[in-house]
Amino acid sequence: MKKAILDSNYYALNQFGIKFLNFLVIPILARLISVQDFGYYDTFILASGLLGMVFSIGMDSGIVIKITENLNDKKILSHIFTFVLVVNIFLWLVTSFFLIVALRLGFLNGFPKWLLFSIIGYALLYQVIYNIFNFLRWVGNAKVASFVSFITSFLGTIFGIVIIFLAKKHEIYYYTTGIIIGNIAGLLICLYLVREYLDWNFRFVWNDFSKDIFKLSIPFFINNIGGYVMQIVDRVLLGTFYGITEIGLYGLAYRIAQIPGFIMGIGMRSFHPVIYMNYDKPEGQKIGRLLVHLYVAFLVVITPLLALFSSQVIKIFGGNKFEQAHIIMPCIVLSVMINGLNQLNGIGFSVKRKTAYISYITLLSIILILLLFLIFNGIVGFKTVALVTLVSAAISSFAYMYYSEKFYRFGYNKKFVIISFLFIIAYLSFSIFK
DSSP states (O other): OHHHHHHHHHHHHHHHHHHHHHHHHHHHHHHHSOHHHHHHHHHHHHHHHHHHHHHHTTHHHHTHHHHHHTTTOHHHHHHHHHHHHHHHHHHHHHHHHHHHHHHHTTTTTTSOHHHHHHHHHHHHHHHHHHHHHHHHHHTTOHHHHHHHHHHHHHHHHHHHHHHHHHSSSOOHHHHHHHHHHHHHHHHHHHHHHTGGGOOTTOOOOOSHHHHHHHHHHHHHHHHHHHHHHHHHHHHHHHHHHSOHHHHHHHHHHHHHHHHHHHHHHHHHHHHHHHHHHTTTSHHHHHHHHHHHHHHHHHHHHHHHHHHHHHHHHHHHHHOGGGGGGGTTHHHHHHHHHHHHTHHHHTHHHHHTTOTHHHHHHHHHHHHHHHHHHHHHHHHHTTHHHHHHHHHHHHHHHHHHHHHHHHHSOOOOOHHHHHHHHHHHHHHHHHHHHO
């Protein structure tokens, strides 16, 4: 138990360190590059994450049970680790081939070649490094895994900042190049640390063991990809109907929104053990209700404050060139934080093993964003994306709570939540339309 707690602390410190680096680089990068280049940066990060998820097909979660069942068998552990790397690299090659063919055939017109190749390269590096981190963590080397993850992120950030500073023109291309160089250095360190688990005699065999890994992994992939598409559908709409400048403005506001979202997420996750261990007791249910109601009340309180000080916040992080982003920033911050509420108000899905409903609600959210955007797009321009994302987040979060309560009752005050969400939407809609 003591080691498990210590491992959790290493993991938490690693996550905090990486997030802190990412937050720290936002104002530096935003002031160095143009709004359009920040749009390319946002696309680079999101597209790399999506491709990495496709390469992994949920294996980072699917192999956990296999690792824990064979912790004392190094031969099987080596086979699992190498198996995942081989599958990831194969899927990377296939996906990269189709993307390059699409580029050559003109299906990706307007998409810079350097950006596509940067995304393809970084996605592989990131996923392999993440797989090494994930593997080391589950075999009991959380301290080493956390070091690997943080040092790689640190090297990428440092190389990126140094190269863009030294370049004659401060363009995002130089920063992404630095990130890739830093990740190559990090990968070499990672491979050295896991050299004993690399099975050089590996042969891919489609047997029951391989089938079981895929069977365990695919459901995680479906859930994860749905959640990720939910995060990027707004950028897809902006890229399709507007342009890279609007993605840049939206991207900065979103990066700022991640800061309070991350902080609140840490606070909520710290209560998970208490709630899950006492969900069937009145005390546990009372804590769960109280946290949800306090969280929603907090969102109501900060709504006018965000609208009032959004311009100053945008200037601090991006300067005057991002001034237009101040109109959409409150909507994006509240969207992120409302989505974060689902970490607390959906415990019934886990308790009653009804997690498939989460995928249905996520799909509903994506469809809702698309429909609302098509209906209201002509009214307020690119700001529509931020507003409909907020509305969709509120509706899906309430649906999350409603059906979770159907499966296991915590006694949330649904009227209070509905009124609070309506106030937030109405207040920010007025801010946009005025």
